[in-house]
Each structure stands twice: as structure tokens, then as C-alpha cells.
Amino acid sequence: MHRERVSDNVYWFQSNVYAQVTAGVVVGPKWAVLIDTLALPEESIAIRDFVERELQTSIRYIINTHYHADHTWGNCFFPDATIIAHTRCSELLYERGIPALNDAKKRNSALHQIEIILPTMTLDDGELLLQIGKKHLKIIPAPGHSEDGIAVLVVEDRVLFAGDAFMPIPYLPDGNIEDMYAFYENVREMSLENIVQGHGEIILRGEVEPSINENLYYLNAIEKAARTALRRKSPMDFLASQDVEKCGKSRIHLGGLAAELHKQNLEFAYNTALKEVDANKKQAR
Ligand SMILES: [Zn+2]
Numbered sequence: 001m002h003r004e005r006v007s008d009n010v011y012w013f014q015s016n017v018y019a020q021v022t023a024g025v026v027v028g029p030k031w032a033v034l035i036d037t038l039a040l041p042e043e044s045i046a047i048r049d050f051v052e053r054e055l056q057t058s059i060r061y062i063i064n065t066h067y068h069a070d071h072t073w074g075n076c077f078f079p080d081a082t083i084i085a086h087t088r089c090s091e092l093l094y095e096r097g098i099p100a101l102n103d104a105k106k107r108n109s110a111l112h113q114i115e116i117i118l119p120t121m122t123l124d125d126g127e128l129l130l131q132i133g134k135k136h137l138k139i140i141p142a143p144g145h146s147e148d149g150i151a152v153l154v155v156e157d158r159v160l161f162a163g164d165a166f167m168p169i170p171y172l173p174d175g176n177i178e179d180m181y182a183f184y185e186n187v188r189e190m191s192l193e194n195i196v197q198g199h200g201e202i203i204l205r206g207e208v209e210p211s212i213n214e215n216l217y218y219l220n221a222i223e224k225a226a227r228t229a230l231r232r233k234s235p236m237d238f239l240a241s242q243d244v245e246k247c248g249k250s251r252i253h254l255g256g257l258a259a260e261l262h263k264q265n266l267e268f269a270y271n272t273a274l275k276e277v278d279a280n281k282k283q284a285r
Pocket residue numbers: 066068145164
């Protein structure tokens with residue numbers, strides 16, 4: 001696990017085991033807030049040990065940016081923490097997380113100590129402000145990657161923990177492309193020092209605008225590829241020819257997952273475009 005100090009009392013953690021997934025800690029005078037947990041038990045436990053031994057404090061709140069396993073399955077290692085998330089996150093962890101974990105446990109004995117812990121302090125479309133010492137954490141909706149996405153702005157430091165709504169390569173199949181466009185435009189207005197992406201490296205101030213533009217370019221490129229595929233005799237062959245570099249993304253690490261995420265994005269965009277065509281046909285009748 002990598003660890004870095006982002007600003008005063010703000011820390012960042014990145015897995016070197018699974019897809020460069022990230023988590024954060026904000027430390028106050030009496031307690032600390034954890035933003036997401038990491039994918040494997042030992043990584044979440046290593047964060048807990050760092051907070052307790054080196055920072056001499058403990059985690060009182062966990063904010064889950066969304067329900068996906070690599071961000072929430074470490075909740076159980078912080079039994080005294082109150083978990084904050086979107087209302088849908090709690091529902092989705094119950095509906096999908098619990099069966100997914102039961103299934104995963106059959107295949108991987110390293111997961112036996114994990115238990116799904118549901119968020120109990122939840123928000124819907126509004127915002128939530130959490131004060132920690134002199135800092136304020138503003139929790140805002142961040143859909144796009146998943147319907148339950150939230151992001152955390154460290155107001156005074158202009159650091160945004162964006163969850164997977166911001167990734168080195170946007171990932172859509174559990175989300176919605178229009179929401180993602182809207183979220184990026186929202187982020188553009190925030191005048192940020194850093195974006196902590198749900199996976200990958202921290203985006204520094206000078207890279208914020210180019211990163212937003214690059215991701216918007218990518219989203220446009222996959223939508224365009226999907227529309228072109230609709231007009232082809234063999235759409236799947238055409239989609240297979242549209243590799244990640246052609247869509248403006250290269251040199252993305254993510255533990256080697258980029259090509260697979262890209263393929264799934266293209267299929268998702270194609271199926272979305274196909275549904276729109278069918279809906280239009282129905283209307284025309
Ligand atoms: Zn995710």
C-alpha cells in the first residue's frame with residue numbers, strides 16, 4: 001500500500017494489490033474520518049493501524065463513496081465507526097453486496113473475515129456538511145459511475161475525494177453517461193487543488209482541467225464509436241477495432257485493467273444507443 005500526505009491532516013492511500021484503488025483519511029483534534037476502505041482486509045487494517053499507532057487517533061466516521069466492493073468491504077474492520085453514504089448505497093450493499101460477498105467467500109478464503117456493514121447515516125440528493133476541527137467536509141452527490149455515488153470536498157484545502165466518478169478511464173456499465181458529463185462540469189467549477197480519484201494517482205492542480213477535458217473527450221469518443229457501430233453490418237467487429245488509444249487514452253496503469261474497462265464501456269455505450277434507436281422507432285409508429 002502507498003501512503004502520501006495530501007495536505008495538513010489529509011492522507012491518501014493506494015492499493016498496490018488491486019487496480020490502484022484509493023482511500024483517504026482526514027484527521028481532526030479528537031477523531032478522524034476515513035473515506036472508503038481498500039479492497040483487501042490487510043490493506044484496510046493497515047490504514048487502521050497507521051491511524052491508531054502513528055496518528056494516535058481513531059476513525060469515528062467512514063464515508064463510502066459508493067457500494068462497490070473495493071470501496072466498502074473494509075467497513076467491518078472499524079466496528080466503532082458510523083458509516084455515511086448515499087441511501088442507495090445502503091440499499092445496493094444489501095441487495096447486491098451481501099450475495100456477492102457470500103459468493104466470493106466460496107472462491108477466496110482470504111475473505112472469510114469480511115462482513116458487509118451497512119451505512120446508517122445516509123443522504124439522498126442533498127449535501128451533508130461534517131465539521132472536523134477547523135476543516136469542513138462537504139459531501140455531495142457524484143453519480144455517473146454508479147447511481148449512489150457521492151464525493152467529499154475538503155472545503156478549506158480544495159481537495160476533492162471523487163470516488164469512482166473520477167477515474168483515469170471513466171467506467172460506465174453500472175452508471176449513466178449523462179450524469180457523468182454533468183459531474184465533470186460541476187468539478188470544473190470547483191477550483192480544486194487536487195482530485196483524489198477512486199483509482200489511480202492524485203490529480204494535481206495544473207492537471208485538473210486537462211484531466212477533465214481528456215475524460216470528456218473519451219466519453220464523446222465512445223459514444224461516437226457506439227453510433228458508428230449501429231450503422232455497421234457487424235457492430236461487434238467495429239467496436240473491437242476501437243481500442244483504448246483510439247479513444248484518446250493511453251498509458252493507464254490500473255493494474256492492467258484499462259483495456260477490459262474500455263471494452264465494457266464500448267458495449268455499454270452501444271447497448272444504450274441501441275435502446276434509444278428502438279425507443280425512437282416505437283415513438284414513430
Ligand atoms: Zn466503483
